[in-house]
Amino acid sequence: MKKRSSTYGIPFLALALMLLFASGASAQVLNKPTAADNPNLAGNSAWTAACASASFNEYFVNFTWSPPLVASNNEFILELSDANGYFSNPVELDRVSDKNTVFDFEFQFALPTDIRGENFKFRVRSTNPAKTSPASDAFSMYFIDYNSPLLISQNGSGTIPSGGIIQICGGGSVTLKPHNIPNANTYLYNWYRSGTLLAEKSESITVSEPGMYYVELDYGSVCSGSANTLSNTIEISTGTSAGIAITGDSAIAVCPGSSQILEANITGMGYSYTWYKDGSKISGPTVEGSTYTVNATTAGFEGSYTVEISGSGVCVEQSAPVTITSASDFEVALQSAENIVLLPSQTKTLSVTTTASSPTYQWFKDGVAVTNATNSSLVINGIGEYYAEVTENGGPCASAPKTSAVTTVVAPDSFEFVVDFVGTYSSCENTDATLSLTTINAVSDNGAKTDVTSDLQSSFAYQWKLNGANITGETAKTITVSDQAKNGTYKLTGTIDAFNAGSNNLEVKLASSQTLQITANGTVYCEGGDTIVLESSMDLSNETFEWKKDGALVNSSTASLTVGQPGVYQLVVSTNDCPIVSNQVTIVPFDASLLVLDKPSDLIIIEGETGTITASGADSYEWYDAGNNLISTQNSYGFQEEGEYLLVASFGTCTVSKVITVTFRDMFAIPNVITANGDGINDLWILPNTYSRDPNVLVTIFNERGEQVFSQAGYENNWPQSTTTFNKQSMIFYYKITRGGKSLKQGTITVIK
Incomplete structure (x- = not known):
């Protein structure tokens, strides 16, 4: 490891x-x-x-x-x-x-x-x-959540063509798409034509130029190749159109129970044929399958039919469509509402329309034919379920009668309103709200409800209420509230004949239109910098409020807030039904990386020469020596002596401090290991002449607990003075070499006994 x-x-x-x-x-x-x-x-x-x-x-x-x-x-x-x-x-x-x-x-x-x-x-x-x-x-x-080879085919059908070749007619195109990857549309793709990367990144690609096409998942500039998703290759070649078509009319009406044979205009040449209905394959590809029989006894036979030809010496080509319809098909449409509420002494007219060329009509009430009701409309004055039966008496095909939708006519026991907000409404966020009637339900004696909005909404007299009291002048189906002082519970009532109706309650809480603004005297936080204070545009002396940082409460007692940490600050004042929320103020931490040095902070120079470090990025600079004496206020300083220096860079009220350590390049290294075993070889810690026997140079040695064990000015290369002081096989000591109080060198000495 x-x-x-x-x-x-x-x-x-x-x-x-x-x-x-x-x-x-x-x-x-x-x-x-x-x-x-x-x-x-x-x-x-x-x-x-x-x-x-x-x-x-x-x-x-x-x-x-x-x-x-x-x-x-x-x-x-x-x-x-x-x-x-x-x-x-x-x-x-x-x-x-x-x-x-x-x-x-x-x-x-x-x-x-x-x-x-x-x-x-x-x-x-x-x-x-x-x-x-x-x-x-x-x-x-x-x-890489998918790392298997992709498989591509035409339209992602899953059928890879024989030999991997698809031939298209000049000017035609083919869509290639992978068919073996789940959630295919969530990926990006690298499509290639004969080794050249194409611009397309989508799941599918539509091509018309000849070439060798393949694809891989786009996992970026490095990972794509290692993912092992490279697909099979589809060769696209072009050819000349054979002019494939379906013989006969482009629109054919077929009687129910019969059939219609569709035939391609090119036959007997060994080609394969594929038949489609409404774009979906229904037969083939079949060699010499140049005909297709449409069976009108099958439900849903109506549609748009095409044929596709393929084979040796001919490009893949699809014919123009032929539309098949039912010759006896006609429509019956109810023109009146399917649910009608009939008030006392009212009458209603029901009607139907039809596309039949020679229709006859018969109306039914509760499943029984209405005497003499043989027109396209019917006037009613009683409750029940009504519908019309229409018979086609012309056209080339015999057909069964068709019935219209049923109209249910009821007498109400009561009415109810349903009201709702128009558009988007959020409590304590909107500054206005519009309420409107959406539904009128007729309620029967057993509790069943019938929507009669379209039939009766113009017949009611309306009145809006706020907290149970009528609102003067608000007698329409819709009301708009834009005053926070009018927050409360709204309800719509109405009357028609002897009926009274009432709606559900809607609670309206509008946000205050008053603007709350907070400001700060600074937005950059640093330790030791000027204090950042947030203040409000609103007098908070009589308000309940909360100062929040990153959404959490930090203060609820002082009108201003002293910032103690970076974060997103906001003020919330609780007033009336809804709080007033201020703007957000973002306090960001100071970025110490703005200070840039052109050389490392551990600077090595040759004794007697000058090494210069230049700083940039700050507003001002102060350089200090180890005695904390200011030695320069320029953006650069030339060092000639060993020791530790401090650079303080100011960015407004923020500062960055950086320690600069200057050492001479050793011509003779300070040893960090001695073998104090008394054999006369490497028993003493020998310093180079730069630091030994100089009365101005102080050498101090500490043990591993930080206790001073040796100190000598003008060091005579005489430590350790005895080998008996070492009670372990291997001990570590620490040294520090100074001249005039300035640090020259420091490090460790390992003593092996």
Whole structure:
């Protein structure tokens, strides 16, 4: 198993943090995450694209950050952008809470199954303090949920032509489509013609040019080939039209019980024929099957018929359609309503129409013929079920009588109204609402309801009520409410003859038309920066209100709100029936990555020469030495001495601090291992002349508990002075070399006994 992270020893970490705090560091730096190698796979290379599937879905991302330490309850969260690299709605991939003292570690994640795109990015967030790293580079990432070869056929019919060849007539076209993939319309496709990638990305492609056509699923620039979805090949060739047609008239009427033979105009040449009705195949392909019999005894025989010809030396071609209808077919249509309420002393007229050429009529009431009712209309004055029977007395075919739809005539016991909102209405969101009558039901004595809206809506007298009281002047079927003061319960009543009707209740709660605006004196939050305060345009002294951050209550007592964290803020004032909701103000965290250095913060120079670091991105700069002395306010500084320096960059009221460590390039390295076994070889810790025997250079050594065990100015290469002080086989010590209080070198010494 490969090593996944590096953790410094606690004493050395404590010493490193002590030095960082002494030099003025004040904020963590979260670096952009990078792809890492998979420890469970051979090799040692980071992944460059994610091609996940059900059989493999394990990836690693490396992340580094810089002290000071985060809070003990902090969590680091790995997030994934959308396919365009935006983090408006990021997906959480991993979350860790045990890496708060580890500055270099790796996240492990599985790719979500709905991921498909070329420009996904990562970022890392910490929760305490709340910081966000820069976004990673863009990656091609796809979850391959289908990885079998596609099969394509004409119109996705599932029938692959013999030899994989389809011949079309000049000017014709063929639609190719896969037929063996579920949810085919949810994918993008790569279509090819004779090896050339085409522009089409859809599930099907309509082609007219000759060539070799095949397709694969589009899993991006990297993953498409590894998905193994490349289809079979269909060869499209072109030929000359044979002029296929169905002989005879283009419209044929057939009597019920008889049949009609359809015949192609090209016969006797060994071709195959396929017959279609209303676009669906009904016969073939059949060699020499140039005829088809339409059986008029079969229900639904009416329709549009075509024939398709194919075979050697002829291109695939379909004829113009021939329409088959029933010669005796005629229609009967009821012209009056199917449900009629008959009030006392009323009469109603029922009528039918027909397409019969020579019709006769007979009306029926409750299944019994009405005497002398032999016209196309009938005047009624009683309740019951009415219908008309129509007989065709002309035309080429004999036919049975046809009956119209039934009209049910009832006498009401009572009426009821149904009212509803017109258009979209949401309580406490609309600033106006329109209510209207939608249905009038006649209710019989047994509770049965008949919709009589079209018949009686113009006959009722109407009155709208609010909270049980009549609304003056509102006597139409519709009412519009646009005043919040008129919120309440609405009901419609009405009268006709001796009947009274009432509707259901509708509760109207309109939103206030008053505008609530909140403002902020700043929208970028940073620790130590100016205080951000939110204020309201409304006087809140006599109001009940709530300040909310990210939808959660944060304050309900003060008229202004001091922002303590980034987030989306809003004010809600409770008044009347509906709250007044303000605009949203988004407070964003300051982005420390705006500060850019042209060289690494660990600068190595040759003693006696100058190394310059130039900063950019900030409004102003201050450079400090290890003694906290201001040494420059320019955007660059030339370093000549070893030590630790501090750069403070200002962005308005926000600042970013960065520690610069300057060291001389060693001509002779400082040893980090000695063998204090008394054999005279490598028993002493020997420093190069740059640091030894110089009275201005102080050498201090600490044990692994941070206790000082040796300190000497003008070091004489004489430590350790005795080998008996080492009680373990291997011990670690820490050293620090300074000149005039400025740090020159620091590191570890391993003593092997």
